[in-house]
Amino acid sequence: MADILIDRVAKSFGAARALAEVSLQVADGEFVALLGPSGCGKTTLLRIVAGLETASGGRVVIGGRDVGALPPRARGIAMVFQNYAVFPHMTVADNIGFGLRMQKRPVEEVARQVGRAAEMLRISHLLDRWPARLSGGQRQRVAVARALAVQPAVLLMDEPLSNLDALLRLEMRADLKAVLREAGTTTLYVTHDQTEAMGLADRIAVMHGGVIEQIGAPGAIYARPATRFVGGFLGSPPMNFLLCSASGGRAAIGDFALAAPQDGAVMLGLRAEDAVPVGAAEGIPFDVRVVEPMGAHLLLTGAVGDQPLRAIAPPDAAIAPGARIGLRPDPARLSWFDPETGRRLEAA
Amino acid sequence: MNPAMTPVRRLLFWTLVAVLLLWVLLPIWLVAMGAFGGRAAVFQWPKSLLPASLSFDHMAAFLAVEGVANAFLNSVIAAAVTVVLSVALGAPAGYALARYAFRGADAFKLLVLLTRAFPLAILALPLAVGFIRIGLYDSPFGVALMHTVLALPFAVLVTQSLFMGIPRELEEAAWVFGCSPVQAFFRVVMPLALPGLAATAIFAFVISWNEVFAASVLTVRERTLTAYLLAVLSESPLHTRFAGGLLLILPSVLFVFAVRKWLFTVWGISGR
Ligand SMILES: Nc1ncnc2c1ncn2[C@@H]1O[C@H](COP(=O)(O)OP(=O)(O)OP(=O)(O)O)[C@@H](O)[C@H]1O
Numbered sequence A: 001m002a003d004i005l006i007d008r009v010a011k012s013f014g015a016a017r018a019l020a021e022v023s024l025q026v027a028d029g030e031f032v033a034l035l036g037p038s039g040c041g042k043t044t045l046l047r048i049v050a051g052l053e054t055a056s057g058g059r060v061v062i063g064g065r066d067v068g069a070l071p072p073r074a075r076g077i078a079m080v081f082q083n084y085a086v087f088p089h090m091t092v093a094d095n096i097g098f099g100l101r102m103q104k105r106p107v108e109e110v111a112r113q114v115g116r117a118a119e120m121l122r123i124s125h126l127l128d129r130w131p132a133r134l135s136g137g138q139r140q141r142v143a144v145a146r147a148l149a150v151q152p153a154v155l156l157m158d159e160p161l162s163n164l165d166a167l168l169r170l171e172m173r174a175d176l177k178a179v180l181r182e183a184g185t186t187t188l189y190v191t192h193d194q195t196e197a198m199g200l201a202d203r204i205a206v207m208h209g210g211v212i213e214q215i216g217a218p219g220a221i222y223a224r225p226a227t228r229f230v231g232g233f234l235g236s237p238p239m240n241f242l243l244c245s246a247s248g249g250r251a252a253i254g255d256f257a258l259a260a261p262q263d264g265a266v267m268l269g270l271r272a273e274d275a276v277p278v279g280a281a282e283g284i285p286f287d288v289r290v291v292e293p294m295g296a297h298l299l300l301t302g303a304v305g306d307q308p309l310r311a312i313a314p315p316d317a318a319i320a321p322g323a324r325i326g327l328r329p330d331p332a333r334l335s336w337f338d339p340e341t342g343r344r345l346e347a348a
Numbered sequence B: 001m002n003p004a005m006t007p008v009r010r011l012l013f014w015t016l017v018a019v020l021l022l023w024v025l026l027p028i029w030l031v032a033m034g035a036f037g038g039r040a041a042v043f044q045w046p047k048s049l050l051p052a053s054l055s056f057d058h059m060a061a062f063l064a065v066e067g068v069a070n071a072f073l074n075s076v077i078a079a080a081v082t083v084v085l086s087v088a089l090g091a092p093a094g095y096a097l098a099r100y101a102f103r104g105a106d107a108f109k110l111l112v113l114l115t116r117a118f119p120l121a122i123l124a125l126p127l128a129v130g131f132i133r134i135g136l137y138d139s140p141f142g143v144a145l146m147h148t149v150l151a152l153p154f155a156v157l158v159t160q161s162l163f164m165g166i167p168r169e170l171e172e173a174a175w176v177f178g179c180s181p182v183q184a185f186f187r188v189v190m191p192l193a194l195p196g197l198a199a200t201a202i203f204a205f206v207i208s209w210n211e212v213f214a215a216s217v218l219t220v221r222e223r224t225l226t227a228y229l230l231a232v233l234s235e236s237p238l239h240t241r242f243a244g245g246l247l248l249i250l251p252s253v254l255f256v257f258a259v260r261k262w263l264f265t266v267w268g269i270s271g272r
């Protein structure tokens, strides 16, 4: 079936290295999100899988076939481009039906599929329009509908929901997930929006600077980030990092001590929701500088010693800016990193 | 036109339109009057803007002159071949320059432009000798080859910027959704490039239609219309010259009219 094997794929543009030996396996029917900051090589990797860019090294295997020598049209894929690439000289309906018409499908079938895809993307009323008369978000949905209409075995999407308002994005996300699951479409989905990746993907591959830092289920990556970068990139507010020194298996933060995986300098990764605010006498001493009511909780910004930290408190907690409180971390949910390499340290 | 225009702006707008129309149409009108207005009207001064009498005699007489019809036909053939060759050779070159980075691209562009750096006189005479040798001399096709050389630099450079303006992703999307590169070109790039290609065709047509020097040197009996008129008109009466002038103007105008639909194609904004 249509699984994807990306095997040590590398890409350089002249002297600039965009991808360094990236390997990734996507099982048949699986939804994998490529998540990473701007410029980390997500689009480049997707374009190599699509056959629009030639890799400098490595190979791509789709459904058991090495597709290195195949043109894009022979790879059994559909793609949503980051800048939409909606054909300006065709109406919305002709755009969505383009792939099916190229496959010489019967007219009725094309019309049916176009109608279905348009309905799902909520653009049925726009079918007769020209792309020049569409908003950015509408154009983006045309691009998604065009890819879904061909019911591909492999679907490559490059930030397909980036231009939609928050509510519509949430709806589309759910619809997309349901449709792709039902059709069993193998999906590689590029995004820099971590909530989107967490919500949609079976597995997330976090990319940074042309390498995949970690691959895993959303929950696993969130709870046990393999590197400091992954911890900081996932989650809102981002994970806090506290540098401390450990001896005798215990790391000291102020007067508070925690079991540490190794002696010497270690870095504690602490998510805001993994520490409970308590009285100033216990826990990690935390000087609150700003209190922001977020509705569901209070977002506290301040410092531990001279290291910045964000924490959350229940919405009705009486915490004033300038106060010192204590934070009691949940020992089971802590991450430790090597301050030099940024790699995760496992408890011995 | 914008319906929200104030009356003053509307007045300005239509004045400008009128001036432009006069600028273009008045000379053509006067030439037409000279050609169809009867013998007296040619010498009348000041000119009246309406014909006193309408007569097709001059035109008929002019068209009946030995060689006019043939010269007209030769001009049409030369111009048509020039248009076809300029677009067929220029567009692929422009496409290659726009889409592929290859060694010597800049040198190639310079070379294309350099063909225009030689005075025609220098090119035409050796060409005449060469054409005589290979049997292209005194034929509209030989003239068309020469005119293609004149029109090609323009065709290459215009189509290059034209293709550069069409996002590569559109082509890539076509590839992904089942097109071969050739299909993608004809289904996606060509339709979007039509206005520019039409402009390129017009320019090639006009270059060929108006060119007189090379056409005169490269032909003897099979003259193009311009070359023929240049040779004949100085000895003709004034009204015959007007008839010839009109015959020179009209095809260009008709050609522009024929391709104007593609010249102004903006997808989804003005429809087709
Ligand atoms: N055609 C190219 N020529 C040279 N460098 C390129 C080219 N395409 C991409 N790059 C470089 O490769 C790196 C990765 O680019 P890529 O487009 O894959 O990033 P991305 O992760 O998709 O970013 P974004 O989230 O902003 O879309 C960037 O540093 C970029 O500058």
Ligand SMILES: [Mg+2]
Binding pocket: A042, A043, A044, A082, A158
């Ligand atoms: Mg990108």
